[in-house]
Amino acid sequence: MSLADRLPHADTDPRRHGLVEDAFALATGTLLVALGFHMFKLAGLATGGTAGVAFLIHYATGLPLSAVFFVANLPFYVFAWMALGRTFTLRTFLAVAILSVETALLPRVVTISAVDPVYAAVMGGLQIGVGMLVLFRHKASLGGFGVMALWLQETRGWRAGTVQMALDAVVVAAALWVLDPMRIALSILGVVALNLVLAINHRPGRYSGF
Structure with missing residues (x-):
């Protein structure tokens, strides 16, 4: 039985999100993530996780960031299905697919002529x-390291933000082969800002909605 299957499913449970809320x-x-990606891309920065891997491949090859990000997440769906259940996996797949489309379309609707790299990172x-x-908080993720x-967090009680930060550090370190030291430093700043949000706000037992 997956972790997701152990959760209560009563329609009257006040913690349970409705379909409209999940959508x-x-x-x-x-x-929000797509706009963050857009700012990182404009400033020539990278990030962690499979998104970071996608950024590095994009910078090194010129392949579309949206397509690379979608493909990079494919291997993680099998693990997500086995460990966190069907609902979580399907929501994660949908989130990644939507984000990939938004990442491709956002430059057409949002034009930023200049952005300070430090501001873009933070x-x-x-x-x-x-x-x-x-x-x-709606039992979805952006795949990749977020699933792990x-x-x-669900099985060991480790904070998701702390785990994510450690994994992200490995990806950002790999950016040394693609980006200059200043861009690396700013990318690290962006990763710290990202993971502080998760570490402070997503602790085991703090949020009971599902």
Whole structure:
């Protein structure tokens, strides 16, 4: 039995989110993350997780960020299905698909002529963190390392933000082969901002909605 199957399913449970609430959360969370990605891309920064891997491949090859991000998450769905259940996996797949489309379309509707790299790192990281927090609280994620972080929080009590930060550090370190030291430093700043949002706001037992 998966972790998701152990949760109560009574329609009268006040903690349970409705369909409209979940749909709104997917739209809100992915839009916030997409805007954060957009700011990172404009400033030439990277981030952690599979998104960070996608950024590095994008910078190194010129392949579309949205397509690379979608493909990079595919291997994690099997683990998510086995560890966190069907509902979580389907919501995560939907969130990644929506975010990939939004990432491709956002430059067409949002034009930013210039952005300070420090501001992009901090604000972009905060936006991505808040977006991920919204998704986490509706039993979804952006796949990749986020799935592992949530599984470790559910099974071991480890804070998802702390786990995510450790995994993100590995990805950002790999950016040394693609970005200059200043961009690396700012990328680390963005990762710290992102994970502080999760570490402070997403502790085991603090939020009971599902």
